[in-house]
Structures are given as structure tokens and as C-alpha cells.
Amino acid sequence: MATVETAESAVSEEGGVRRRDFINIAAVSFAGAGAVATVFPLVNQMNPSADVLALASIEVDISAIEEGQSIKTSWRKQPIFIRNLTAPEIAEANAVSLDELRDPETLADRTTAGKENWLITLGVCTHLGCVPLGAAQGEVKGEYGGYFCPCHGSHYDTAARIRKGPAPTNLVVPEHEFLSDTVVKIG
Numbered sequence: 001m002a003t004v005e006t007a008e009s010a011v012s013e014e015g016g017v018r019r020r021d022f023i024n025i026a027a028v029s030f031a032g033a034g035a036v037a038t039v040f041p042l043v044n045q046m047n048p049s050a051d052v053l054a055l056a057s058i059e060v061d062i063s064a065i066e067e068g069q070s071i072k073t074s075w076r077k078q079p080i081f082i083r084n085l086t087a088p089e090i091a092e093a094n095a096v097s098l099d100e101l102r103d104p105e106t107l108a109d110r111t112t113a114g115k116e117n118w119l120i121t122l123g124v125c126t127h128l129g130c131v132p133l134g135a136a137q138g139e140v141k142g143e144y145g146g147y148f149c150p151c152h153g154s155h156y157d158t159a160a161r162i163r164k165g166p167a168p169t170n171l172v173v174p175e176h177e178f179l180s181d182t183v184v185k186i187g
């Protein structure tokens with residue numbers, strides 16, 4: 001048979017109700033403390049370890065990269081192209097009107113002031129992620145003299161901007177700063 005709690009029965013059990021409330025509150029408090037105790041180690045485990053933090057940025061000596069040359073390196077497990085543009089390559093990039101570009105950016109937007117010859121990009125095609133050609137000596141650079149992605153035929157110009165093919169955007173320029181004339185920090 002169902003029991004119906006009335007005001008009268010609640011009053012008659014007032015002492016018991018209070019005791020039960022206390023037990024409930026104590027149980028909730030204990031559960032709360034347990035939750036904090038178990039969440040903290042989980043959050044702590046999710047913090048990056050020292051070796052991961054060290055990989056967050058790299059320093060690259062660029063002193064041996066001559067004008068017209070480029071190198072491939074890697075950062076956060078992704079290929080990076082560092083290219084020392086020639087004066088004609090810089091002029092070619094600057095001669096392009098932004099109206100002609102699918103992803104309008106100037107060479108100046110993509111490089112550091114006073115160091116426009118240093119073009120630093122991810123070596124990852126923005127279409128489906130292949131590694132474009134053009135950074136290693138003798139590799140085909142595509143119709144615009146920058147990089148060429150052989151997977152589906154994307155052509156990037158001398159500022160690594162997309163000019164032809166299916167890639168939607170320019171090669172990504174990672175955050176970087178020059179620590180000196182010969183050392184650049186990426187990340």
C-alpha cells in the first residue's frame with residue numbers, strides 16, 4: 001500500500017527527517033570530495049609533459065641556405081619548408097595583383113618585415129594534405145615557380161600562394177620569429 005506523507009507525519013518524524021537530511025548531505029559532500037580527488041589527477045595527466053613542450057617550438061640555423069635554395073625540416077611532426085627567395089622570385093610575387101589570388105595575401109603578409117626573402121611555410125598541401133614538390137633541389141616547382149602538389153595538381157607561386165588546382169588556400173605560414181640573422185624560431 002502506498003504511503004502518503006502528510007504535514008502531520010513529517011512533523012511527527014521531524015527528528016528522523018533531520019537525521020536523514022544530514023546523512024544525505026554527508027554522502028553528497030563525500031562524493032564531491034571524491035570527484036575532485038579523481039578529476040585532479042586526470043587533468044594533471046592531460047598537461048603536456050616537458051618533452052612535448054620542448055617540441056612546441058624549434059630553432060633552425062638558416063645560415064647555410066643560399067639564395068634560391070630551400071630546406072625541409074619538421075615541426076610538430078609536420079614538414080616545414082624554409083626558402084631563401086631570389087630577388088626575381090620576390091619581384092614575381094610582388095607583381096601579382098591580389099585580385100588574381102584565390103587566397104589574397106601579399107608576400108609581405110607572409111614574411112617578416114625586412115626579411116621578405118625568407119619564406120617559411122608548412123609543407124602540407126591545403127587540398128588533402130600531400131607534401132608538395134619544389135623544396136628539394138631539382139624538384140618540379142609548378143607553373144608559378146613555387147611548389148607543385150603532384151597528388152591532384154595544385155600549383156603554388158613563389159610566395160607559396162595557391163594559383164591553380166584544387167587547393168583552397170595558400171600554404172600555411174607557421175608562427176615564427178628571427179632570433180638573429182641566422183636563427184629562426186618556429187612555433
Ligand code: FES
Pocket residue numbers: 125126127128129130149150151152153154165166167
Ligand atoms: S593534396 Fe595537393 S592537390 Fe590534392
